[in-house]
Amino acid sequence: MNHRLSLLGMLLLASCAAEAPRYYKGNLHTHTLWSDGNHFPEMVVDWYARHSYDFLALTDHNIVADHDKWIQNDQVVRRGGRNALADYRRRFGADWVDERQQDGKLEVRLRRLDEITPLFADLLLIPAEEITSSFDRKPIHINASNVTARIAPERGESVQDVIRKTMRAVAAHAAKHDRPILAHLNHPNFGWGVTADDIAQVTEERFFEVYNGHPSVNHKGDADRPGTERLWDIANTTRRRDLDAPLLYGLGTDDCHNYHNASGSTPGRGWVMVRAQECTARALLDAIERGDFYASSGVDLEDVTFDGDVLSVAITEREGAAYITEFIGTRVDGEPGEILARVDGPRPSYTLVGDELFVRATVTSSLTADNPVWQGQPRQAWVQPVAPRRRR
Ligand SMILES: [Zn+2]
Numbered sequence: 313m314n315h316r317l318s319l320l321g322m323l324l325l326a327s328c329a330a331e332a333p334r335y336y337k338g339n340l341h342t343h344t345l346w347s348d349g350n351h352f353p354e355m356v357v358d359w360y361a362r363h364s365y366d367f368l369a370l371t372d373h374n375i376v377a378d379h380d381k382w383i384q385n386d387q388v389v390r391r392g393g394r395n396a397l398a399d400y401r402r403r404f405g406a407d408w409v410d411e412r413q414q415d416g417k418l419e420v421r422l423r424r425l426d427e428i429t430p431l432f433a434d435l436l437l438i439p440a441e442e443i444t445s446s447f448d449r450k451p452i453h454i455n456a457s458n459v460t461a462r463i464a465p466e467r468g469e470s471v472q473d474v475i476r477k478t479m480r481a482v483a484a485h486a487a488k489h490d491r492p493i494l495a496h497l498n499h500p501n502f503g504w505g506v507t508a509d510d511i512a513q514v515t516e517e518r519f520f521e522v523y524n525g526h527p528s529v530n531h532k533g534d535a536d537r538p539g540t541e542r543l544w545d546i547a548n549t550t551r552r553r554d555l556d557a558p559l560l561y562g563l564g565t566d567d568c569h570n571y572h573n574a575s576g577s578t579p580g581r582g583w584v585m586v587r588a589q590e591c592t593a594r595a596l597l598d599a600i601e602r603g604d605f606y607a608s609s610g611v612d613l614e615d616v617t618f619d620g621d622v623l624s625v626a627i628t629e630r631e632g633a634a635y636i637t638e639f640i641g642t643r644v645d646g647e648p649g650e651i652l653a654r655v656d657g658p659r660p661s662y663t664l665v666g667d668e669l670f671v672r673a674t675v676t677s678s679l680t681a682d683n684p685v686w687q688g689q690p691r692q693a694w695v696q697p698v699a700p701r702r703r704r
């Protein structure tokens with residue numbers, strides 16, 4: 313009996329160990345030749361697979377790779393892919409590459425997602441789309457990850473109306489197909505399209521890009537308009553103070569279009585680390601929904617914990633790096649996005665006083681990013697906001 317019990321105990325321990333959650337690395341925003349990216353989709357996926365990503369969403373504009381599409385090689389070359397076809401043939405073999413002559417022009421068929429997925433055993437491809445719309449020339453781009461088919465862009469009477477209609481279209485698609493779908497608002501400052509108030513007021517929206525590696529997204533704002541981090545704090549202040557709405561969580565993404573040279577929007581600049589029990593779309597999206605993830609441009613975290621009173625971060629130390637963590641939040645009667653504490657070292661924590669509407673953390677390394685967008689861009693990580701367990 314004892315023997316059987318201990319065996320059972322060992323089995324339980326083993327199964328618990330197998331299910332211990334860990335961080336998975338992924339990028340939920342990147343482009344291919346299916347829209348305005350400049351490489352073949354398999355080559356894009358291959359880049360991420362070779363750089364140790366666990367999951368990836370190809371998010372082309374208003375299109376899902378589920379049908380036949382051919383592209384003229386001239387067009388690939390015009391986008392900067394002079395060697396794209398040769399590289400593609402070399403990597404996947406001439407037999408794999410589907411070519412034809414049409415009206416005297418060389419064309420290549422873009423492979424569908426269902427053809428590409430089996431090529432990559434170690435990388436989860438999540439079917440996705442960048443739902444691309446606008447209002448009054450203001451770009452409104454929303455990524456939907458884990459779709460089964462294209463979701464059409466919406467038109468509306470204001471920026472907020474377009475965002476709300478898009479969120480509802482995504483929710484309807486998720487309900488109809490009985491699957492979780494992550495909708496996240498992209499690059500609010502691109503074309504100065506979406507303001508902090510727009511982000512705050514559409515409370516169906518739960519996720520947005522606090523960091524997008526495209527150089528044209530005005531990450532730092534300008535003299536008159538707030539940068540993306542500040543937008544986050546203003547929006548969350550409105551949500552907690554005026555709307556009793558859920559906090560917004562922040563993602564990091566690449567929004568890569570350019571795989572051939574060093575300029576423009578290149579891969580590997582922004583990503584999310586999601587703590588899940590397994591690398592499946594359902595497990596990852598559940599974890600993101602719970603806020604169990606962080607955004608990164610080059611800082612890794614071992615752990616983030618919040619027990620209702622103390623927000624603690626454990627940073628994975630990199631040789632030669634020093635770290636400063638800013639705990640940022642808004643007090644009940646305070647200004648949005650105050651720096652509540654600035655802590656040196658790899659194990660920063662902040663004990664909530666109780667008058668905070670929310671607190672989040674930004675970790676900044678003394679090392680610059682591998683592929684900086686601006687000169688001297690530091691490696692950073694963005695920890696999701698939390699609200700105190702109780703007001704004191
Ligand atoms: Zn976009």
Ligand SMILES: [Zn+2]
Nearest residue numbers: 341343442567
């Ligand atoms: Zn994009």
